[in-house]
């Protein structure tokens with residue numbers, strides 16, 4: 001029996017990992033109240049009590065604009081919190097999966113980013129996640145760093161549920177059409193993570209649904225999938241004011257995952273599967 005500890009276990013990826021866990025896997029998913037990663041003593045005590053063979057570290061402060069406005073909190077949760085987890089995993093001889101983001105890249109290149117592309121974050125969130133990657137590489141030898149992007153589920157707080165809320169509240173939506181990324185259904189990511197950790201192939205992996213979409217294309221696809229006829233106006237990013245600057249090209253591709261036989265489906269296929277329960281509701 002493999003025992004897996006999930007930090008940030010009540011977030012959207014943590015919940016998906018719990019519902020897709022393979023047989024013969026004991027999963028202990030803890031929220032911030034049970035395992036605050038900013039407290040090194042708590043982190044060490046939790047690992048000593050749970051004795052996991054693997055830790056999947058999902059906990060993070062994912063409010064990208066909040067991170068920009070309150071950098072110290074971003075560094076404390078995302079970078080220092082990961083440092084505590086990585087050090088405790090190394091001491092306990094547990095393997096570690098650390099989640100990271102496409103926002104470690106500046107988006108200036110035209111091609112999708114693979115695992116060996118040079119990071120250069122534009123936002124505090126991206127910089128704090130890149131620092132987290134660096135402490136994991138330095139402190140915990142048996143690690144998988146999983147960069148992903150634009151996570152969503154049919155419920156909770158994410159871009160898809162925001163689009164559905166705005167479609168109820170507004171006669172028309174305005175969506176940025178000149179920034180691109182890789183929308184990724186958390187269930188597909190969770191299954192790919194379980195496939196990955198079945199192999200001792202430590203390193204850095206980009207795990208996202210295939211293809212690319214602008215925020216505009218993604219919003220239109222959400223509304224079309226549910227047959228909602230709300231008009232969407234494409235706008236440039238310069239007309240959408242926010243504290244943080246997302247990369248223009250945040251599209252990820254992978255050299256490392258297909259080499260292990262891990263390939264995620266196309267983002268449109270994933271979106272259709274995710275929204276299927278809402279269509280029949």
Ligand SMILES: NC(=O)C1=CN([C@@H]2O[C@H](COP(=O)(O)OP(=O)(O)OC[C@H]3O[C@@H](n4cnc5c(N)ncnc54)[C@H](OP(=O)(O)O)[C@@H]3O)[C@@H](O)[C@H]2O)C=CC1
Nearest residue numbers: 008011012013032036037059060062099101148149150151
């Ligand atoms: N969402 C996305 O689009 C993307 C996410 N990622 C990364 O994937 C991971 C999972 O993201 P996702 O599930 O979407 O994020 P969520 O925000 O849904 O979940 C993160 C969880 O971390 C918890 N948390 C926050 N602070 C602490 C703390 N100090 N100690 C312990 N737990 C804490 C939060 O709890 P609470 O809500 O109680 O504060 C929350 O439940 C993160 O590392 C994120 O950076 C990467 C790319 C894209």
Ligand SMILES: Cc1cn([C@H]2C[C@H](O)[C@@H](COP(=O)(O)OP(=O)(O)O[C@H]3O[C@@H](C)C(=O)[C@@H](O)[C@H]3O)O2)c(=O)[nH]c1=O
Nearest residue numbers: 062064101102148149150151158159174175176215240
């Ligand atoms: C509400 C709204 C958003 N948008 C677009 C542009 C804007 O930059 C973007 C904001 O959506 P979000 O708040 O979901 O974006 P954001 O929080 O930046 O999403 C990121 O989250 C972190 C955690 C990651 O790691 C990234 O991969 C990415 O998913 O959506 C519009 O164009 N029009 C709108 O009316």
